[in-house]
Amino acid sequence: MLQINLIKNNKAEVIRLLAVKNFDASDLIEKIIQLDDRRKETKKMLDEQLASSNKMAKEIGQLFKTGNAQEANLLKEQTAALKQSSKKLSEELGSIVKTLSEAVIELPNIPHPSVPEGKSEKDNEMIFEEGTVPVLENNAKPHWELAKEYDIIDFDLGSKVTGAGFPFYKGKGARFQRALINFFLNEALERGYTEIQPPLFVNEDSAYGTGQLPDKEGQMYHITEDNFYLIPTSEVPLTNIYRQVTLKEGDFPIMNAAYSSCFRREAGSYGKDVRGLNRLHQFDKVEIVQIQHPDKSYETLEVMKDYVASLLRKLELPFRIIRLCGGDLSFTSALTYDFEVYSAAQRMWLEVSSVSNFESFQANRMKLRFKAKDGKTQLAHTLNGSALALPRIVAALLENNQTFDGIKIPRVLQSYTGFELIN
RNA sequence: GGAGAAAUGGCAGAGUGGUCGAAUGCGGCGGUCUUGAAAACCGUUGAAGGUCAAACUUCCGGGGGUUCGAAUCCCUCUUUCUCCGCCA
Incomplete structure (x- = not known):
């Protein structure tokens, strides 16, 4: 607002x-x-x-x-x-x-001056690319086939027990997920973030505070009997911690990180974009949230961007960073960097993270303020980013690291998984 | 799930119809004293709207009502605590 x-x-x-x-x-x-x-x-x-x-x-x-x-x-x-x-x-x-x-x-957030004009994702600006896109053998398989072959992710079982978009992770698949979560959390901890375990349901005020309501109502699962919403991202509870809070200037920066499951109805999605792990109704994500002084929020955005890049680098994934154009920028964001990793068998770039500065847009909605040195109360700035969302990372790692002997686990994860190969 | 009690400023805690935006204590800030600090003493210290500034208005968990007038009475919701029941 x-x-x-x-x-x-x-x-x-x-x-x-x-x-x-x-x-x-x-x-x-x-x-x-x-x-x-x-x-x-x-x-x-x-x-x-x-x-x-x-x-x-x-x-x-x-x-x-x-x-x-x-x-x-x-x-x-x-x-x-x-x-x-x-x-x-x-x-x-x-x-x-x-x-x-x-x-x-009804007014969206004002975009930062660096946001390029544009109608759709085609007009986004690629600002950074790193890593070599792997060239796979001709018989390389997409991740959903690999998942079946090694019996690590079961989509059919998910459909049976719940519905499409709710897969089961099994055996080394489940352990692989757990390893990634631990890796992401430990990295965040090392960067100075405080680990939080938030509720997975929020009330209406919270959904409104971060901007999911009223405009994205249909994207969230709604428990009507108690009027709770399942969180589409832990950004919602993490940021709403500070709803109607007046901070002191010395409190900045506030840095919180959380692992949570995320729930999205994804109404209207179809086709190859939703195949396998590409788009799920329930998925896991580690989210980082910062509350900053208005003068420092863009500096912080760059730091967060570099942090996400460092994670992808450690996972040895080829990635690129996109500055979203005006048409693709979300309602609440002033500037967003998307991260995409290359999924070698699908031969497409998958969005795995979105790092945004909301400036005072969310803060104004939720009355998140701070007392400045001059004694005046003013709005703080909120930022957040995925660090990282799991399913597409898993998809890319499965596809890119497939070998005749099995799927190689990136070195940095091996101490977390306890195995070096999925076979 | 049932029964009862409670919710007041940063915190503790008074206030049961008018002079209460609210005693008192602690904390915070400024000052006196001191080489410095502590102690002591003095002063100051909520938010939003509004204004050049003021006046003024609103806010005592949220919403509604009674009254000329509500922190105070009534209704309702939420949350917390105690007891009972159930339970990972």
Whole structure:
């Protein structure tokens, strides 16, 4: 959620920048400014009426105290009309505020100046590439065939017990997953992150705070009986820890990392993109979240980006870093780097991480503030990134490391798995 | 799941209809004293809206109600604690 004062004071600039996201904000912003002016006007009128009500109530109290009941009762009668009109004003104000906040919620975050213009993922900007794309034998298999051959991931069983997109990991497959989780968590710990085990369900306020609601409602599993949402990423509970919290400047940076299962309905996905591990309804991920001072958030974003790169390097995976264009950038993000690894048998790049700076967009929604040195309270910046999402990493590792003898485990993981080969 | 109690400022804790945004203590900040520190003493110390600044308004877990007037009374939700039941 953008701050209304910022919109007001930089109207033209906000409209121009939102156009980079292919969002035409001019009408909406006009509406917001009008509503906010009306809000102020109405509030002022209401305040004046309340002030005189308060004054009269005090007088009545005084009169009763001094035994002047007759005069008090006279004054009491006068309050009725005032009460009625202030009730009406207050209802009016309520409805203005509601309309206003519904309008403000529709505005996406302003993109960072470095975000390239563009309509779709085709216009994203590749900013870094590393590693050699492996050339496999002709009989190389995609990961879903390897998974079956070595009996490490069972998609059919998942379909039977739950449904499509909920695979079973078995034997060395399960151990491999566990090794990756431990590896990612230990790396994060070494970088100074605090390990957190969050709840996997969140309430409506939390889903709203990080921006999953209202616009991505259909993407989350919803437990209607208790009005909980299954987390699509641990970003949601991790960031909402600080909902309605005022930090001290010395608290920065806050660095939390969590492993969690993630749940996504992925309505409308189909075809080769959802084959095997490419897109699941339940998957595992280690997420890193930072809360930073506004002056330092972009510096931090670069550090987080470099950290994710270091993980992929250690896993010996060829990867590239993409700066998302305006059209591909999420509603809440100001700048996002996507990481893609090459999956050699599918011959495609798979997105395995997304590192974003939300600036104060989430913070404004959830009232995450800090007290600056000058004593003023202002919004903090939130950032997060996957470090990393497991399924596509597993897919790429299975495919890229397949040999005649079996699948080689990257050196860095061997102490975690306890085996060097899946065969 | 059943019964009961509770929720007040950073923390502890008073306040059961008006002068209460709220006593007191602790903590924080500033100062006096001191070579420095501690102690002691003095002052100060919530948030949001609004304003050039003020005035003013709102906020005592959330929402609603009664009343001229609510931290205080009523309804409701949430959370915490105690007891009983069930249970990994």
